[in-house]
Amino acid sequence: MYSYIDSCGVGGEIPSTFANLLNMQAMCLSDNPFTGKIPDFIGNWANLKLLRLEGNYFEGPIPSSFPKLTSLESLRIIGLSNVSSSLDFIRNLKKLTSLILRNALITGSIPSDIGELQHLQNLDLSFNNLTGQIPSALFTISSLKYLILGNNSLSGTIPIQKSENLMNIDLSYNFLSGSFPPWVRTIEPLNLVANNFTFDKSNVSLFLGLNCLQRSFPCSRSSPRYANFAINCGGPVVFADGIRYEAETSSLGMASFNVIDTEKWAVSNVGSITDVVVAANKQSSLEPVRNTNSPELYQTSRISAGSLRYHGLGLENGPYTVNLLFAETALRDQSNHTWESLRRRVFDIYIQGTIVLKDFDISNEAGGVNRAITKNFIATVSENHLEIHLFWAGKGTCCIPQPGSYGPSISAISVVSNFTPNISWIDPRTANENRTGLIVGVAVPVGVVTFTLILIFVVFYMRRKKDDDEKELVGIGPRPNTFSYAELRAATDEFSPSNKLGEGGFGPVYKGNLSDGRIVAVKRLSVASYQGKSQFVTEIATISVVQHRNLVKLYGCCIEGNRRLLVYEYLENKSLDQALFGNKDLHLDWPTRFRICLATARGLAYLHEESRPRIIHRDVKASNILLDAELCPKISDFGLAKLYDDKKTHISTQVAGTIGYLAPEYAMRGHLTEKADVFSFGVVALEIVSGRPNSDNRQDNDEIYLLEWAWTLYESNQSLGLVDPTLVEFDETEALRMIRVGLLCTQASPMMRPPICIFIELDENHCL
16 A cells, blocks of 8 residues: 655644554655654554655654564655654664655764664765764665765764765764775765864865865954855856856765865755756756846756755955845746746755745745845854855655755855955956956947948848748747757758768758757758648747756757757767667666666656646657667657646547557547556566567567567566566566566556556655
8 A cells, every 4th residue: 555645735633544554555745734743653554665754844753663664665754843853763674775864853873783774775864963973884884875964963083994885975064073084085975064174284185175164164264355255056157236256067966065266165065865966966047037137147056955055265254245046947837927836946044054034935935937036134254154054854845856856946146245344355357357348348339330230231131031930939938949040050061861860750850060069969840741830839839848857858949931940959879779679789787777767757757747737748669768878868759749738638639659659548549648658658668678679570479569478477477588688687676666567557448557656656665
């Protein structure tokens, strides 16, 4: 029995009638206004494997009955209040693979026998009040991969020995001291900010700038050098409102920090276990942000799946104004441009350790997405240090499209003194740039006047043609980038056959090299395609608002005369069907296949559950799943995708799709729901397992059709006979799990096929 009550708005105490659910295996109650104590009767659910309680208003302590949950594999509790708990209850939970007790009022020490949890892979005990030393046995658990112990009161030294699998460690904001063990040279995701380590010539080069980020924050202490700073979070240098916003483009992992060369400011990030890493925790938006005179400050943002801190270093003591700039760049509804998604980015803001905003929701405060909002605060700097802390306390959307997608986000920061500084704080680079600007300011107008006269005629001549082409894009929101036909023709070397990647349903696709160095895929729609102007414009609109790491990204389009082209990101390893059935040079081992299957499901779940309006792909197949350089899958070809209303499940247009992947109710009756995509995904899952297409006449008669053969093997308890014989090694448990997923997805009745998101949840927690 499984219960998923995430983000449903259900509140109050957990009903006492739940005590009768003795066969419960998975219970998820995230992002809801539940109150009261966690019921003691949960300890009687002897078969429970997964329990997730985050983003609610539960009170502690953790029930005394929890030691009885000996089948528990994953426990996630974030955000408890009032009464504290200890870690004594985990001693009996020997099957735990993931234990996340974040901001849960955990006190006492880490049990010395925690090393007996030999299956533990993920451990997050951050933002509690743990004391004592870190047990050396914890660092030597062979299965442990992620360890987050930041923001406690741990003391002593870092353990000397470490398991080779433990490669992501956060020990920030504790009271650790002593020397660094030798293994710190071999691990990059390591955050040791705000401890009591001492530095000298022998170790200062190990972590550049870390000496500035210890608890005393010693850099420029008592000898301040600055009285302001400004940062364009996640982006390049920007000048706005007379302020130079410095670039902040470093790659921040789940446990990392960066101190700029001038030691003027620093940034520190701690992610969430199993969080999604989005472009090194940065994101950008091509759509302009409204209601601001400085939209360039909102084109990028720094994001975090957990805790994001900015530090002002070497500041002169006194009162400051702290300006925090935000803009939500998530999806919006096309029809009325208002925030329609159920997703919510909710986090807390602290300045100098004091909370200044609780449960801050950018889109709600700004009145929609792509709208700027600035929050101003007064802060007092003492000891020459300022800390700005953005913290995800577990509220808001937690797990769509993936865990960690909707943590803190910030676009820019400026900090200005409210007093007359006693130091010279003008950046020399700013002065030089101002002098350069004066020279340019005199010379440029002369050239501009002459050049403008020449351009007037050209612009006037081209305007009518440009306006005609622009009409094709009227009403599309957000509006995509446009490319000229000449630019795309040059990029593809006159659409050379040598650059041809393949032939899609609407025309050929070419590899192109844009003038800015980007490699792209150019889809050139054929004149004979039944996809006319209106369908083309609809496709642009559809793809433009859909962005997910497992969906092919649309860079823009070209509409000139009768020419219709789409410009996509280029995927180096082409399509999944070529990797499975054709390209002998690209061997997909079992872990890669398993990841591809799960990531493809995430992409579909995003289309079905999170996109507004929701989207049915209608042609999910191996050739429409592309692979990037890291073999990360991305679903392609939205030319066949149709937007649909909840009440419109029957279509009168031509059935789209590919034989072998079509759900029976769609192929025979034209009945279209997201369950048609679920069916197609099930076929793809079986193809990934078997390494063969869904129909293969080279096989024996009883094995020609993959789906029939899979059912035959399953009914005779020989499912592993389906596994690709070229796989020398594979995980039998995972293979059986994926086969079950494929068979469940391909049930004849759509009512028997669960939503794709359920498979993601169950599979990630090994409940299938």
